[in-house]
Structures are given as C-alpha cells and as structure tokens.
Amino acid sequence: xxxxxxxxxxxxxxxxxxxxxxxxxxxxxxxxxxxxxxxxxxxxxxxxxxxxxxxxxxxxxxxxxxxxxxxxxxxxxxxxxxxxxxxxxxxxxxxxxxxxxxxxxxxxxxxxxxxxxxxxxxxxxxxxxxxxxxxxxxxxxxxxxxxxxxxxxxxxxxxxxxxxxxxxxxxxxxxxxxxxxxxxxxxxxxxxxxxxxxxxxxxxxxxxxxxxxxxxxxxxxxxxxxxxxxxxxxxxxxxxxxxxxxxxxxxxxxxxxxxxxxxxxxxxxxxxxxxxxxxxxxxxxxxxxxxxxxxxxxxxxxxxxxxxxxxxxxxxxxxxxxxxxxxxxxxxxxxxxxxxxxxxxxxxxxxxxxxxxxxxxxxxxxxxxxxxxxxxxxxxxxxxxxxxxxxxxxxxxxxxxxxxxxxxxxxxxxxxxxxxxxxxxxxxxxxxxxxxxxxxxxxxxxxxxxxxxxxxxxxxxxxxxxxxxxxxxxxxxxxxxxxxxxxxxxxxxxxxxxxxxxxxxxxxxxxxxxxxxxxxxxxxxxxxxxxxxxxxxxxxxxxxxxxxxxxxxxxxxxxxxxxxxxxxxxxxxxxxxxxxxxxxxxxxxxxxxxxxxxxxxxxxxxxxxxxxxxxxxxxxxxxxxxxxxxxxxxxxxxxxxxxxxxxxxxxxxxxxxxxxxxxxxxxxxxxxxxxxxxxxxxxxxxxxxxxxxxxxxxxxxxxxxxxxxxxxxxxxxxxxxxxxxxxxxxxxxxxxxxxxxxxxxxxxxxxxxxxxxxxxxxxxxxxxxxxxxxxxxxxxxxxxxxxxxxxxxxxxxxxxxxxxxxxxxxxxxxxxxxxxxxxxxxxxxxxxxxxxxxxxxxxxxx
Numbered sequence: 001x002x003x004x005x006x007x008x009x010x011x012x013x014x015x016x017x018x019x020x021x022x023x024x025x026x027x028x029x030x031x032x033x034x035x036x037x038x039x040x041x042x043x044x045x046x047x048x049x050x051x052x053x054x055x056x057x058x059x060x061x062x063x064x065x066x067x068x069x070x071x072x073x074x075x076x077x078x079x080x081x082x083x084x085x086x087x088x089x090x091x092x093x094x095x096x097x098x099x100x101x102x103x104x105x106x107x108x109x110x111x112x113x114x115x116x117x118x119x120x121x122x123x124x125x126x127x128x129x130x131x132x133x134x135x136x137x138x139x140x141x142x143x144x145x146x147x148x149x150x151x152x153x154x155x156x157x158x159x160x161x162x163x164x165x166x167x168x169x170x171x172x173x174x175x176x177x178x179x180x181x182x183x184x185x186x187x188x189x190x191x192x193x194x195x196x197x198x199x200x201x202x203x204x205x206x207x208x209x210x211x212x213x214x215x216x217x218x219x220x221x222x223x224x225x226x227x228x229x230x231x232x233x234x235x236x237x238x239x240x241x242x243x244x245x246x247x248x249x250x251x252x253x254x255x256x257x258x259x260x261x262x263x264x265x266x267x268x269x270x271x272x273x274x275x276x277x278x279x280x281x282x283x284x285x286x287x288x289x290x291x292x293x294x295x296x297x298x299x300x301x302x303x304x305x306x307x308x309x310x311x312x313x314x315x316x317x318x319x320x321x322x323x324x325x326x327x328x329x330x331x332x333x334x335x336x337x338x339x340x341x342x343x344x345x346x347x348x349x350x351x352x353x354x355x356x357x358x359x360x361x362x363x364x365x366x367x368x369x370x371x372x373x374x375x376x377x378x379x380x381x382x383x384x385x386x387x388x389x390x391x392x393x394x395x396x397x398x399x400x401x402x403x404x405x406x407x408x409x410x411x412x413x414x415x416x417x418x419x420x421x422x423x424x425x426x427x428x429x430x431x432x433x434x435x436x437x438x439x440x441x442x443x444x445x446x447x448x449x450x451x452x453x454x455x456x457x458x459x460x461x462x463x464x465x466x467x468x469x470x471x472x473x474x475x476x477x478x479x480x481x482x483x484x485x486x487x488x489x490x491x492x493x494x495x496x497x498x499x500x501x502x503x504x505x506x507x508x509x510x511x512x513x514x515x516x517x518x519x520x521x522x523x524x525x526x527x528x529x530x531x532x533x534x535x536x537x538x539x540x541x542x543x544x545x546x547x548x549x550x551x552x553x554x555x556x557x558x559x560x561x562x563x564x565x566x567x568x569x570x571x572x573x574x575x576x577x578x579x580x581x582x583x584x585x586x587x588x589x590x591x592x593x594x595x596x597x598x599x600x601x602x603x604x605x606x607x608x609x610x611x612x613x614x615x616x617x618x619x620x621x622x623x624x625x626x627x628x629x630x631x632x633x634x635x636x637x638x639x640x641x642x643x644x645x646x647x648x649x650x651x652x653x654x655x656x657x658x659x660x661x662x663x664x665x666x667x668x669x670x671x672x673x674x675x676x677x678x679x680x681x682x683x684x685x686x687x688x689x690x691x692x693x694x695x696x697x698x699x700x701x702x703x704x705x706x707x708x709x710x711x712x713x714x715x716x717x718x719x720x721x722x723x724x725x726x727x728x729x730x731x732x733x734x735x736x737x738x739x740x741x742x743x744x745x746x747x748x749x750x751x752x753x754x755x756x757x758x759x760x761x762x763x764x765x766x767x768x769x770x771x772x773x774x775x776x777x778x779x780x781x782x783x784x785x786x787x788x789x790x791x792x793x794x795x796x797x798x799x800x801x802x803x804x805x806x807x808x809x810x811x812x813x814x815x816x817x818x819x820x821x822x823x824x825x826x827x828x829x830x831x832x833x834x835x836x837x838x839x840x841x842x843x844x845x846x
Contacts, residue, residue, distance in 0.1 A: 001316060005323035012300075018328055024292040025332030026339060029374040033340025036366030041344070054254060055114035055181030056082075056217035057232045060239065063250035066216045070239060077235050079218045082110040085197060087212040088190055089205050092164040093155040102154040102694075103701075104147075105190040106165065108200040109139050115219035117180030119194075123159045125149045125175065130684065133177025140196055144173035148191035150704070154694055163193070166203030170195065181217075190701060249569060252579055287494055290381040297385030304392045318390045325378055333374030337367050380418070436795060444497060444788040445490060448781075452489035455780055456482055470768030473761070477752065477773055489781050496785035496819055500811060501792055520547055522657055522679035524690055527554065527701050529676035537697065541680060544689035549680030552594075552658050555587040555672045557634035557641065562626065564633075577623045587634065588660040589669040593649075596657050602628045602647035605665040612668035614643035617661045618650050632662070636672050643668060774823035782819020786812040 012018045060066065066083065074081050085108040092101045113119075120133030127133060128149040140146050145163055152158060152175070162169050176192055200206055218235065220228025236253055243251050304317060312320070341362070425434045456479055463475045478485050524546075529537055534551055541549045559567050559581060569582040593604050593615075605613035614632055621627065626645060633642045643664050651659045658679045682689060690702045753766055790811050 001319055002323060005320045005327070008320060009324045009327050012324070018296070021289075021292040021296050022328055022332050024288040025329065025374055025378065026336045028286075028288055028377060029333050029336025029370050030339035030343060032373050033337045033366055033370035034343035035340075036369055037341055037344035037362050040366050041362055054116065054217075056116055056219045057228070057255075058218040058236055059181075059254040060216040060218070061252040061254065062214045062216075063212070065214050070216065070242070073238065074216075074218055074235060077231055078221050079231060079235060080112070080115055080221050081219075082112040082115060082217050083197060084109050084113060084215045084217065085200060085206070085212060086215065087205070089165065089193075091151065091155065091193055093157040093161060100155040100157070102151060103190050104151060104193040106205070107192060107194045108197040109194060110197040111139060113139055113217065114180050115217050119146075119176065119180065120178035121146055121174035122177045123175060125152060128175040128177045129688075131178050133175075136174070140173060140194060142196060142199065143170060144195075145170040146174040146176050146192075146194040147172055148193075148704075149175050150191040150690065150694065150702070151193060153688075154191070165193065165195070166205040168199070168203045190703070244573065247570075249578075249582065252576075286377060286381060287491065289377045291491055293378075293381055293385050297389055300389060301392055304389045308392065314390045318387070321389055329375050329378040332378075333371045336374060337370040340370060341367070376422075436799060440788070440792045440795060441494065441497075444494065444784075444792075448490045448493045448784050448788070449486055451780065451784055452486040453482070455489070455776075456485060459776075470765050471772055473756070473765065473769035474772035474776065477769065478776065485777070489777055489784070492777065492781035492819065492823065493784040493788070496782055496815060496822070497788040497792070499818070500785055500789035500815055520681045522549075522681050523705055524682050525658070525677065525679050525703050525705060526693065527675065527677045528699055529678065530699065531674070531676065533697060533700075534676050537678075537693070537700075540693065540696075541678070541689070544692070545683055545686030546689065547681040547683075549678045550658075551676045551678045552588050552590065552660070553669075553674040554660075554677045555589065555636060555669060555674045556584050557587045557636040557672075558584045559632060560635050560640070561633040562624070563631050572624070574623065577625075580620065580624060585634065585662055586660060587636070587669070588663050589666045589672075589674075590663060591666060594658075594660075594663075596652040596659075598650045598652075599647050600650045602645070605646050607665040607667050609667055611665070612641065612643040613646040613665045615647040615649055615663045616645050617659075618648045620661045621645070621648050634662075636669075639672070641668065641672065771824065775820055778819040778821070778823025779816055780819070781823070782815040782817070783812065784815075785819065786815025789815070 009018070060070065071081060087106055088103055089106045090101050091104045091106075092099055094100050118135035120131070121136045122128050122133035145165070147163070152172075155163075157163070157172065159172050159175060161172050163172050164170075176194060179192065179194075182192070206212065218232065220232055236255070239253060242248070243253075300321075307317060344362070421434075421438050425431060459475050459479060463472060463479075466472075526537070529551065538549070538551060561567055567581050569578040572578045572581060591607055593599060599615075600618055602615075604615065605611075607613075616626060616632075626632070628645055628648065630645045631642055632645065633640055635641075641664070649663075658677055690704060693700055694702050753770075756766060757763075790807055794807070
C-alpha cells in the first residue's frame with residue numbers, strides 16, 4: 001500500500017494535482033513560522049528592552065538599608081546585583097552672596113548601575129532637554145556628579161563648575177539626558193543629581209530619620225532568557241516569603257508588571273497585536289488548506305471510482321490517500337518552516353534599526369510549532385474530502401454521479417472545526433482574543449452563507465427583469481449550483497474580510513492604539529501649586545505655549561478604616577495592599593468624571609449637600625477588597641473624612657495624565673486643605689518654560705516625564721512597525737484563499753462554457769455572462785467582507801484592546817471594489833482559454 005501511495009503521489013505531482021495543495025500548505029506554514037520565529041524573538045527582545053525601564057529584572061525598594069541576607073541569597077542564586085539610594089536634599093552652587101540653592105532628588109548609584117539599559121549623558125543643555133546623549137560607560141567618576149539640566153538653570157551654573165552636597169563639593173561632569181529607571185511617580189518630581197554610592201557617606205547626608213529609599217537592583221546573569229527569568233522569579237518568591245514570615249514593613253518588590261503600569265499597558269497591547277497576527281495567519285491557513293483539499297477531492301472523484309472498479313476496497317482507498325496526504329503534509333510543513341525561518345531574517349533586515357541587532361537567538365519551538373500546525377491543518381481539513389473519496393460509487397465511471405457525504409464524513413468537519421478553534425487558541429496565547437476572533441469568523445461564516453442563499457433566492461425573482469441573454473445565462477449559472485455559489489461567496493468573503501482586517505481596518509486599529517498614547521500626551525507635571533497661585537500659573541502656562549493644562553486639587557489623606565473597621569498594614573497579606581494601607585493617598589475632588597476615566601461599576605456622585613461619596617480606581621479596589629457601598633474613612637490633616645464608594649473607575653495609564661486612586665465629591669472636601677497639580681504637554685520650542693516656573697515660583701516642583709513618554713512611544717512605534725511587516729506574511733495566505741475560492745468551480749464552469757459554445761453561444765455572450773456572474777458574486781462578497789471586517793475591528797478595539805473606535809466608510813468602498821476586481825480577474829484567468837479554443841477540445845479536456 002505504501003508503494004501504491006508513493007506511485008499515486010508521484011502521478012498526482014506530475015499531473016499538477018498536488019501543487020496547489022502543497023503551495024497552500026507551504027504558504028500557510030511559512031506565514032505561521034515566520035511570524036512565530038519573529039514573534040518569539042521580538043517578544044524576548046521587547047521584554048528585555050522593557051526591563052530597561054526598571055534598570056533591572058527585579059527591584060526591591062525598602063525604607064531601611066537592604067538586609068545583608070537578601071544580598072547573600074541573590075549572590076547564591078547567581079543573580080547580578082547593585083544598589084541605589086534615593087532621597088531629596090539641597091544642592092548649592094556659587095560663593096558668598098552669589099550662592100544659589102535648590103532641592104534635588106539625590107541618587108547614589110553602585111557599581112554596575114543600571115543592570116538593564118544605559119544612562120545617557122551629554123554636556124549640552126539643549127541636548128539634555130531633548131533627551132539626546134551618549135550611553136555612559138560607567139557610573140560617575142569619583143568626585144563628580146551628573147545633573148538634570150533643570151538644576152543648572154535653577155542654580156545658574158554650568159558643566160565643569162562646583163556643586164556642594166552636604167559636606168562635600170563635587171565637580172559637575174555631565175548632564176543626564178536619559179535615565180532608564182527614572183519612573184514617573186511623585187517621588188521623582190525634583191530634578192536629579194546622581195553620584196557614586198561609595199561617596200555618599202562622605203557627604204554626611206545619610207542621617208537617621210531621613211526619608212530615604214534604598215533599592216536593590218537584581219538581574220539574571222546574562223541575557224533575560226527563560227532560565228534567567230525563572231531564577232529571578234524564584235528569588236522574588238523567596239523574598240516575598242521572607243517578608244511575610246518576618247512581617248517586614250516598608251518593602252516593595254517591583255517587576256515590570258506591577259512596577260510600571262503605563263509601560264505594562266503598552267506591552268500588553270503589543271502582545272495582543274502580535275497574537276492577532278498569528279491568529280489571522282492561522283485563520284487564513286485553515287481556509288486555504290480546506291479549499292485546496294476540496295479542490296483535490298473534486299479532481300480525484302473519477303480516479304477513485306476507477307480504482308474501486310479495479311478492486312481496491314474502501315479501506316485501501318482511505319489508507320492510500322491518507323499516506324499521500326501525510327507525505328504532502330510533511331514535505332509542505334518542512335519546506336514551510338524553512339521558508340518561514342528565512343523569512344523572519346528578511347523581516348529583521350527590513351526593520352533595520354527598529355529592531356535590536358542582538359535579539360535573542362531563535363529556538364526550536366517555532367519550528368516544532370510550524371510542523372505541528374501543518375499536520376493539524378491537514379488532519380482537520382483534509383480528512384473530510386478523503387472520507388468522501390472512500391465513498392465514491394463504482395458506477396460514477398459511467399454515470400458520473402457523486403454520492404452525498406456520509407455521516408462520518410460530515411462528523412469530520414466537526415473535527416476540522418475543533419482543530420481550527422484549538423489552533424486559534426494556541427496561536428493567540430490569549431483566550432479572550434482567540435475566542436472573540438473565532439466566534440466572529442464563525443458568525444461571519446453563518447451570516448455569509450445565509451446572505452449568499454438569500455441572494456440566490458432574490459435572483460430567482462429578478463431573472464426576467466432584464467431582457468438580456470447574458471444576464472439570463474449568468475443568473476441561471478449561479479442558481480444551477482446553489483451549493484457551489486454559496487461556498488464561493490463565503491470563501492471569497494472570508495478571504496476578503498481577513499485582508500480588509502489586515503489592511504484598511506489594521507490602519508484604524510493602529511491609529512486608535514497611537515491615540516491611546518498620543519504625541520501630545522502630557523510630558524510635564526507641576527505639583528504644590530497653592531490656591532492663590534493657581535490663576536497666575538494657568539496664565540503663564542497658556543502664554544508660554546503649553547497645551548491645555550487642567551488643574552486638579554490634591555489632598556493628602558491616610559486610609560484609617562473601611563466599614564468602621566480600622567485599617568493598618570497588618571490588615572492585608574498582599575504586599576501591594578499593605579503598602580497602600582501604610583502610606584498617604586493623593587485624594588482629589590471634582591464635579592465631573594475626569595478625562596481618560598471610565599465608570600465600570602456604579603455611577604458618578606451627584607455632590608449633594610451633607611453626603612460624602614467616593615469614586616475608587618478599580619484596580620486598587622480589587623487589591624484592597626473594596627466594593628460598591630463600602631465606607632472609607634480617611635485622616636485628612638487630623639480630621640476624619642468618611643465617604644461611601646458609589647463608583648469604580650478604570651484608568652488609562654498610558655495617557656500619562658493626572659490620575660487619582662480616590663476622588664471624593666467637592667461638598668465633602670470643602671474644608672480640606674489642598675494644593676493643586678497639573679499635567680501638560682510642552683513642545684520643544686517652549687522647553688525653558690519649566691525652568692522659568694521653578695525660578696519664579698520656588699515652592700513649585702516641576703518634573704519632566706518626557707523621557708518616560710519617549711521610551712513608551714519608542715516601544716509602541718517599534719511594535720507597530722513589526723506588526724505591519726508581519727501582516728505581509730498573512731497577506732500571502734489571504735491571496736491564496738481568494739485564488740482557491742475563485743478556482744473552486746473552475747472545472748465545472750469550463751465544461752459548461754464548452755457545452756454552451758457547442759450549442760451555439762457566442763464568445764461575446766459567454767464573456768458578458770461571466771462578467772455579470774463574477775460581478776454579482778464579487779460585489780456581494782466584498783460588501784459582506786467589509787461589514788464583517790468593520791464589525792470585528794470594532795469588537796477587537798472595544799473588548800480586547802480597550803480603546804476608542806471610529807467606523808471608516810472606506811472599508812465598504814474597498815470591499816466592494818476588491819470583491820468585484822478579484823472575482824473578475826479570477827474568472828478571466830480561469831476561463832480565458834475556454835473562449836479561445838474549439839468547444840470540442842474544451843469538452844475533451846474537461
């Protein structure tokens with residue numbers, strides 16, 4: 001039987017019967033493998049680069065010097081470590097009456113800092129303000145400091161001058177252009193001064209009772225690979241257990257996921273977009289292979305009937321074709337994996353500087369996944385036609401009749417559907433994304449089939465409305481093959497829908513993602529604005545070129561009780577919850593829901609007299625086990641304030657705007673002492689406005705978070721470019737689906753055209769009939785595809801990626817035009833020879 005299968009495989013290959021199936025499988029696996037290899041390496045690279053925003057793989061922040069035992073355990077586990085000490089202090093420059101002083105955020109860094117990323121330095125103030133600099137080879141040299149450019153402006157000094165910190169005088173050696181782990185928290189609002197950790201003691205600034213943050217930075221020894229990530233995660237678990245067992249206070253363990261919410265959201269969306277690429281590749285691969293297998297089955301009905309007449313049993317026929325498909329599957333999968341592996345290098349070359357040249361090497365996982373995907377596709381979508389071939393009757397040789405599919409053959413389509421869903425879940429790596437896309441395409445399949453059938457019913461009533469022979473030929477041809485026509489409409493619509501989702505709708509998704517962190521996002525914060533300064537500062541911001549800068553009241557308060565029960569750090573076991581309970585909140589009050597905030601539960605307060613209501617951020621509510629109706633008590637400057645939770649809000653951290661965990665209605669906070677805070681975008685040409693504010697209002701704290709915003713934007717643009725290039729791979733699969741859909745009924749149309757010509761139909765009549773037929777099929781498919789793509793784009797934007805969506809009318813125009821053009825082009829390519837050769841030759845070949 002193996003020899004027979006090999007002979008049949010060779011015969012089918014020479015006859016061109018397997019080429020389309022093999023090409024479909026190679027393109028499908030190549031698209032998946034190329035995306036798989038690239039996504040695997042890019043995700044590893046993105047995670048590595050994103051860890052630069054922490055300066056390490058893991059950061060342990062404490063209020064007291066890091067215990068020696070924690071450092072020793074990190075060393076024992078083979079982790080690289082360094083430390084930083086951060087606190088606010090006064091810096092002085094000048095002599096005598098010309099001395100100037102300002103508050104700085106002093107950061108003493110140990111050798112090897114940072115463990116991930118590089119500090120960029122420069123000697124140019126303008127370059128420092130633009131975050132342009134050269135990566136530093138080491139930490140500051142002995143006796144030197146690095147400063148933010150704002151410090152020079154406040155102290156009216158320059159690079160090379162002296163700066164006094166405590167009991168020591170240092171030389172200003174460099175300006176800080178970019179600091180990878182700077183962060184955007186309120187503790188970093190003072191301009192930075194950076195020095196060596198081993199010189200901190202000589203300044204005399206590290207005194208008992210000082211508010212100092214000690215950070216232990218840890219990283220895997222070498223690249224951030226799977227083994228290194230496991231070592232870091234294991235140490236983090238060990239440390240959490242130590243903190244819990246010893247009831248250690250004032251410890252915060254930061255990872256990329258819980259330490260940088262604005263970066264976490266960007267990376268989560270990046271991962272979802274990359275998953276979507278694999279998802280669409282899997283979808284198109286399944287449709288292409290299914291169409292190719294169906295075409296293979298249709299072309300082997302006569303040969304199978306002949307083999308049955310020559311004595312082969314149903315079992316032998318099944319085994320023979322299974323072996324043939326197994327050989328094709330292995331060959332196609334191997335070739336597809338090799339093409340995909342080469343293709344991902346081409347993609348890396350095309351991306352150039354957007355992707356780091358030192359991405360982690362490719363693993364065998366995408367190759368094994370590509371082989372498995374190829375065999376899964378073949379098993380799920382080739383078994384149904386094979387089982388139909390085993391049931392071909394002997395008398396088809398004479399009567400050319402095809403028996404209806406048997407129940408077992410129909411059951412295998414359920415196997416194909418199950419395989420398809422499993423494939424989507426595997427490729428996406430996100431259950432919600434996979435199920436939403438799978439349900440969307442399955443719903444589209446059903447609706448497209450219903451629309452195709454309704455279209456055929458409508459054609460029955462309009463057949464005689466146009467008195468033209470070609471029109472009647474076209475309508476009759478479509479209604480003569482209702483099943484084939486519906487399949488063609490559905491296949492063409494699905495292929496076009498995927499292509500529209502990859503092209504037109506993709507642009508809308510990318511635009512919406514960019515708008516989630518827009519170019520004009522706030523890059524400066526100003527805090528400690530006094531009530532009598534609010535109007536004057538607002539005027540200066542407006543005149544100085546700052547984009548709209550809303551001011552918000554900020555009230556300091558500590559959570560003391562929930563529902564009458566006292567709250568302390570010991571109330572919670574979760575480290576983050578304990579940290580929240582032990583520190584003061586930045587409360588606010590306002591009448592309307594702030595921008596970039598969405599109410600997910602309850603409703604916004606009405607601000608009635610004598611009623612205290614609170615709106616709480618949903619993530620913090622989950623951490624503290626808060627729910628609607630709970631009463632929170634805060635200690636605000638010694639006065640208790642109780643407020644009932646009436647709404648929960650979802651914040652958009654990537655907006656970089658001012659966000660508050662708790663907002664209380666204005667009537668309840670009328671007598672509370674408050675300062676004001678604002679966030680605004682300052683264009684480059686107005687960059688010196690921040691220094692002017694600090695000089696004119698010494699009590700203000702002005703911080704530039706433009707560096708953080710540029711880091712987020714750089715990662716965002718990198719992923720968007722990568723996704724756009726990855727879409728090119730899935731585009732090839734989509735084009736193959738279109739070709740399969742258009743060629744699915746080619747043989748039958750060829751026979752009909754030859755017969756009509758033999759009966760006297762002219763070439764012009766047949767050409768016009770074909771044009772009308774394909775215009776009807778293509779236009780309907782294009783409109784259906786556009787509707788489906790727009791609906792899926794809306795669903796993905798709203799329920800998966802969580803950003804605003806606007807319907808684009810161009811999708812329907814593109815769908816209508818693409819459907820009609822593809823159908824006409826496919827029909828002409830498939831039937832052009834029929835019109836140029838004698839009818840007898842056409843019928844003999846058919």
